[in-house]
Amino acid sequence: AESRIDFLTQLPNRRAFEEKASELQAAFERHQTDYALVIFDIDYFKSFNDNHGHAAGDAMLRTVGKTAMSIRRAADFLARIGGEEFALLFPHTGLEQGQFAAERYRAAIAATKLWVEGRQLAVNASFGVAAIQHGETFADLLVRADEALYQAKESGRNRVCLHDGSHVTVIAAETVR
Numbered sequence: 743a744e745s746r747i748d749f750l751t752q753l754p755n756r757r758a759f760e761e762k763a764s765e766l767q768a769a770f771e772r773h774q775t776d777y778a779l780v781i782f783d784i785d786y787f788k789s790f791n792d793n794h795g796h797a798a799g800d801a802m803l804r805t806v807g808k809t810a811m812s813i814r815r816a817a818d819f820l821a822r823i824g825g826e827e828f829a830l831l832f833p834h835t836g837l838e839q840g841q842f843a844a845e846r847y848r849a850a851i852a853a854t855k856l857w858v859e860g861r862q863l864a865v866n867a868s869f870g871v872a873a874i875q876h877g878e879t880f881a882d883l884l885v886r887a888d889e890a891l892y893q894a895k896e897s898g899r900n901r902v903c904l905h906d907g908s909h910v911t912v913i914a915a916e917t918v919r
Contacts, residue, residue, distance in 0.1 A: 748822040750800055751807035759821035759829050766833055767880045774876075778840030780830040781887045782847065782869040785899040787826035790863075798858045802826075806865060809854045810847055818843070828867075837873040837904060841913055844869040844902045852900060868894035869902040871913075 746758035754762075769775040784790075784806055791799035807822060810830075814820050819831040830847065832840055847869070854865045870891030874883050886905035893910040894903040902913045 748807075751804055751822045753807050753811070753828075754819070754821040756821065756823040759819070759823050759831070762819045762821075762831055763880050766831055767874070769833075770874050776834060776836050776874060778832040778835040778837060778843075778871060778873040779883050779887045780832070780840060780844045780847070780869055780871050781823075781884075781891045782828050782830070782844070782867045783891065784826040785866040785868055785895075794858050798856075801858070802856055802865065805854060805856050806851055806867065809850050809865075813846060813850045815843075835873065837871065837906060840871045840873055841902060841904055844871045845913065848900070848902055866900035868899045870894055870905065871902060872905040872907075875907050 746754055748755040766775070766777040770777060784802060787799065787802065790802060803822070803826065806828070810820050810828065817833055821829050823829045830843070832843055835843070848867060851865055851867045855862045856865055868891060870887045870889065870893070872883050872886035872890060886907070890903040890905040890910050893912065894901045897903070897912050904911045904913055
């Protein structure tokens with residue numbers, strides 16, 4: 743079990759994520775069972791870590807993990823896949839449903855506050871969403887979700903962007919606090 747759990751956040755790790763993704767991809771290829779992938783990461787994490795130290799950065803990661811777990815539905819698969827990056831897999835979910843779920847996670851994280859050195863700090867994350875399409879591999883899906891995440895960062899952060907297979911759309915453009 744330890745090889746599939748991230749020690750810091752106690753969430754499934756990248757290995758567990760890849761195993762779950764393989765299961766969902768196999769179900770899609772065999773039965774055309776849809777699923778959506780969301781990649782998200784904490785906005786300005788590197789500067790936060792540099793300004794407040796690694797202990798505060800670790801607290802931020804744990805806080806985001808706990809917040810996401812607190813709203814996770816039973817079917818949602820949440821993992822920390824590296825650094826400040828997290829992933830969600832939503833079985834039986836299309837692009838529009840994935841968008842709404844990502845927005846729910848984004849809003850919950852944005853409502854979270856972290857206390858560091860006696861100061862209350864805002865926490866925000868950017869989200870990229872993509873849903874599996876006919877003829878697509880999981881690697882293809884991951885590239886599209888990453889492109890959507892990159893667009894969320896480029897267009898101001900603390901937002902959700904979708905990749906529909908042909909282009910990326912900014913869905914929620916929140917003011918970063």
